[in-house]
Amino acid sequence: MAHSATQTNSRFSLPSLIASIGSSIYSALISVAQAQSRVRQVEFLQSLSDEELKNRGLTRERIVHRVFADSIWL
Template identity: 45%
Template sequence: MAHISTQPTAGFSILRPLTAIGHGLMAWMERVAVANSRLEEIRHLQSLSDAELAERGIERERIVYHVFADRIGI
């Protein structure tokens, strides 16, 4: 008795490398967008006066730490 399988093999797929490239590109674009938004936040905070920063509870020399606190665990 012969058996015939109609299921595709789990081996090579032309779409797999293209999908990986697409995912990599999207991840890179997301990192760029996040970096740009953080840079804008740093620039905005640096433009504030010391009194305005104090109202927010931020010291001028700690602006970068404040913006990246979630990334560096502070």
């Protein structure tokens, strides 16, 4: 009869926990900053006249699509 034992060292690591929390907070802050930047861009484009938008190759209906085209599927 054979016996086998497997040992796992799954210890709590405070430094890795802190690093993980810090990384998550940093990622969240970056996402918020990028979203605010895009909102400001949409607001700026909305403030332009239809003629100015036409000169940029845009219509009011396509502003959000243009600004967020690389991050969401519309």
